[in-house]
């Protein structure tokens with residue numbers, strides 16, 4: 001399984017980057033995990049749009065879905081040109097039925113409901129979902145490829161279910177939208193210290209901090225996570241790849 005960071009930013013993208021979006025690939029499947037602003041431009045640096053099989057969404061905040069609607073047009077045009085022969089399959093929860101209803105796009109994009117308790121098989125990947133604590137419904141995700149486990153917290157404040165979904169992760173891709181000084185002051189997101197604590201409680205082998213803030217010294221996030229986690233810690237960077 002290969003993870004490519006397409007968009008490490010929360011809220012809105014930095015120049016030459018994207019907000020929340022990640023490419024997950026195996027020999028058998030290419031999946032986009034979240035599809036934020038700038039995702040399609042970054043995706044095409046790594047994969048022709050003709051070869052994208054599926055999209056899985058954590059929730060409907062704009063920084064995670066903005067490019068879904070451009071992707072619908074890409075799928076349409078590529079199918080009309082004969083360069084794609086099948087629709088893009090898109091998976092998301094339907095706790096917001098109005099938002100869910102915008103995902104399907106004729107014969108070009110087919111939508112499917114996912115929920116906590118479901119098991120989703122995409123190629124040789126197995127996905128399961130967990131609870132988050134966020135202002136809107138949002139799913140955390142555990143992605144297994146054989147023995148290898150990638151876990152994405154999505155957007156969330158501390159929530160004990162994160163420890164269940166993240167257990168023994170080979171790579172914990174963890175939101176870290178807040179510096180420690182904001183602990184208890186801003187809801188719906190994790191501080192870097194909490195990201196480290198989560199990695200420790202999960203027994204994660206590697207922690208990658210993502211959904212980064214546009215302010216402050218990002219290296220401070222790493223230092224704060226190091227106070228609560230002894231394993232390797234990276235800041236997610238646009239274009240970085242991990243093989244697991």
Ligand SMILES: [Zn+2]
Pocket residue numbers: 010011020061063064155211
């Ligand atoms: Zn977000």
Ligand SMILES: [Zn+2]
Pocket residue numbers: 059061134155
């Ligand atoms: Zn959000």
